[in-house]
Amino acid sequence: MRLSELMAGDQAALKHAQGQDPDITGLTADSRTVKDGYIFAALSGAKDDGSKYIADAIKLGAAAILAKDGTPRPSAPTVPLIPVENPRKRYAQLAARFYGQQPANIAAITGTNGKTSTAIFTEQLWTIMGNMSGSIGTLGIRAAGAKIPGSLTTPDPVALHQGLNEMYEIGVTHVAMEASSHGLDQHRLDGVKVTVAAFTNLSRDHLDYHGSFDKYFAAKARLFSDLLVADGTAVLNADVEQFATLKAMCEKRGLTVMSYGENADDIKLVSAVPDSTGTKLTLLANKGEYKIHLPLMGSFQVMNALAALAIVIASGADIDPAVLALEKLEGVRGRMELVGKTSFGAPVFVDYAHTPDALETVIKAVRPHCKGRIVCVFGAGGDRDTGKRPLMGKVAQDFADIAIITDDNPRSENPATIRAAIKKACDGGIEIGDRADAIKRGIGILQRNDVLIIAGKGHERGQIIGDQVMPFDDASVARSILAGGN
Ligand SMILES: CC(=O)N[C@H]1[C@@H](OP(=O)(O)OP(=O)(O)OC[C@H]2O[C@@H](n3ccc(=O)[nH]c3=O)[C@H](O)[C@@H]2O)O[C@H](CO)[C@@H](O)[C@@H]1O[C@H](C)C(=O)N[C@@H](C)C(=O)N[C@H](CCC(=O)O)C(=O)O
Ligand SMILES: Nc1ncnc2c1ncn2[C@@H]1O[C@H](COP(=O)(O)OP(=O)(O)OP(=O)(O)O)[C@@H](O)[C@H]1O
Numbered sequence: 001m002r003l004s005e006l007m008a009g010d011q012a013a014l015k016h017a018q019g020q021d022p023d024i025t026g027l028t029a030d031s032r033t034v035k036d037g038y039i040f041a042a043l044s045g046a047k048d049d050g051s052k053y054i055a056d057a058i059k060l061g062a063a064a065i066l067a068k069d070g071t072p073r074p075s076a077p078t079v080p081l082i083p084v085e086n087p088r089k090r091y092a093q094l095a096a097r098f099y100g101q102q103p104a105n106i107a108a109i110t111g112t113n114g115k116t117s118t119a120i121f122t123e124q125l126w127t128i129m130g131n132m133s134g135s136i137g138t139l140g141i142r143a144a145g146a147k148i149p150g151s152l153t154t155p156d157p158v159a160l161h162q163g164l165n166e167m168y169e170i171g172v173t174h175v176a177m178e179a180s181s182h183g184l185d186q187h188r189l190d191g192v193k194v195t196v197a198a199f200t201n202l203s204r205d206h207l208d209y210h211g212s213f214d215k216y217f218a219a220k221a222r223l224f225s226d227l228l229v230a231d232g233t234a235v236l237n238a239d240v241e242q243f244a245t246l247k248a249m250c251e252k253r254g255l256t257v258m259s260y261g262e263n264a265d266d267i268k269l270v271s272a273v274p275d276s277t278g279t280k281l282t283l284l285a286n287k288g289e290y291k292i293h294l295p296l297m298g299s300f301q302v303m304n305a306l307a308a309l310a311i312v313i314a315s316g317a318d319i320d321p322a323v324l325a326l327e328k329l330e331g332v333r334g335r336m337e338l339v340g341k342t343s344f345g346a347p348v349f350v351d352y353a354h355t356p357d358a359l360e361t362v363i364k365a366v367r368p369h370c371k372g373r374i375v376c377v378f379g380a381g382g383d384r385d386t387g388k389r390p391l392m393g394k395v396a397q398d399f400a401d402i403a404i405i406t407d408d409n410p411r412s413e414n415p416a417t418i419r420a421a422i423k424k425a426c427d428g429g430i431e432i433g434d435r436a437d438a439i440k441r442g443i444g445i446l447q448r449n450d451v452l453i454i455a456g457k458g459h460e461r462g463q464i465i466g467d468q469v470m471p472f473d474d475a476s477v478a479r480s481i482l483a484g485g486n
């Protein structure tokens with residue numbers, strides 16, 4: 001594709017190409033992956049500045065450079081430098097144009113907690129209703145039974161549009177994707193035609209990156225103010241504080257709003273009664289009453305399932321079969337997943353709670369199913385929001401009966417320092433750094449009627465220590481201990 005075509009004829013930018021119109025063979029924001037004919041997008045990042053690597057990119061064959069207004073021209077005179085106001089945004093738009101096609105229905109889900117669960121439930125509902133569907137998020141790219149693992153919740157624009165185009169090619173028509181606050185802030189989704197945008201909730205996380213709660217919310221709100229297409233639908237949780245603000249923002253743009261939750265007008269939760277295999281739900285939707293059995297436990301899972309229901313209806317599904325499809329939902333790996341029981345029947349759950357709100361939510365979700373004590377094994381990630389550590393400690397102290405503080409991806413930090421920060425607000429907590437030992441202790445403590453929750457790593461298969469990823473899987477460690485191994 002020629003540069004001029006890729007730039008959609010943007011003459012103001014193209015005049016800087018000084019008459020050249022090279023054939024573009026690919027694009028990247030990492031100089032180390034440039035190949036002959038690529039556009040190199042020189043982006044200023046959290047740790048580094050891509051404009052330092054323009055010369056390296058040219059040596060590797062870059063055919064054009066996309067950079068921030070004011071970036072000095074490269075010394076190689078033959079390579080055009082296209083200055084733009086917002087290179088990250090333009091890079092995402094170019095990636096969308098370069099890869100071409102996207103499935104017609106793309107639902108993007110944002111919120112502190114529940115994105116993965118809602119995305120996977122949405123994918124399941126669409127599939128049950130006969131659509132070719134897929135999802136993109138923390139669990140990777142999934143489509144038509146294939147799974148490609150990824151390291152980011154919202155992939156870089158090139159990986160994202162490559163994935164969307166491949167999905168389109170194989171006939172996928174419906175995609176549910178997670179919009180992380182980092183992804184939104186870094187414009188990773190700015191080339192995606194988002195037809196439905198959903199908001200789950202907002203609580204403390206990632207303040208290391210965003211700096212303040214207001215900025216964190218503003219990043220999430222971009223999905224509704226900037227990215228959702230003009231004839232799209234916003235699916236909003238009516239039970240959270242941000243509902244009124246987001247609703248007003250969407251209505252100002254003339255968008256359709258669909259609400260879900262106890263306070264909702266559209267998908268109204270009338271009652272949720274836990275039973276031994278899930279939750280009995282009564283819903284009011286489209287003026288009709290529905291009574292169904294959701295095979296999932298925990299009020300947060302109910303909310304995520306309702307978000308998914310609203311998304312599929314917003315994307316055109318008939319309401320009756322969509323509600324019935326809820327009865328066939330399957331739990332998501334590492335989200336309140338029952339991984340086994342002790343010989344005397346005490347259940348062990350693996351969950352991905354890695355924020356204070358998520359930890360409180362999952363402990364409270366287990367409470368109605370526990371006649372004895374709740375034991376909770378948890379930690380907090382290194383090189384991530386340090387302020388959430390004591391808050392997580394306090395949650396465990398207040399809501400669990402026995403807290404075991406352990407390591408969760410210490411990354412470059414000293415794990416003992418992370419544990420100490422948690423313990424400050426959880427002085428009754430038992431500190432066991434080695435995660436396998438902590439799980440072993442947690443299982444060992446259990447008595448009849450107790451429940452163990454192993455929180456923080458969910459589906460993860462590794463413990464990140466320094467820059468090494470050591471194989472580690474909470475579920476298999478727990479299963480092996482339950483089976484009498486180590
Ligand atoms: C803080 C953050 O989000 N960083 C992401 C960002 O990197 P960056 O642009 O800030 O990178 P940088 O190191 O400052 O470098 C600036 C630029 O110089 C370029 N460079 C650098 C060196 C070189 O030799 N040549 C070169 O071209 C880099 O490729 C980059 O384009 O853009 C990169 C490409 O998309 C991401 O890989 C990277 O994710 C890092 C690894 C990361 O850990 N991100 C996490 C925090 C994240 O995004 N998490 C969210 C989930 C959060 C949630 O739970 O909600 C996610 O969506 O996964
Ligand atoms: N609707 C919800 N409200 C509160 N907590 C929730 C909700 N949904 C999930 N959780 C908690 O958050 C954990 C992570 O859930 P999930 O993976 O669906 O969230 P996520 O938003 O995708 O997280 P990430 O930011 O890591 O991508 C769950 O294991 C559970 O403890």
Ligand SMILES: N[C@H](CCC[C@H](N)C(=O)O)C(=O)O
Nearest residue numbers: 354380381384408409456457
């Ligand atoms: N998407 C989340 C994952 C956290 C998972 C937890 N195990 C940790 O490493 O902190 C984040 O980047 O904050």
Ligand SMILES: [Mg+2]
Nearest residue numbers: 115116138153
């Ligand atoms: Mg996720």
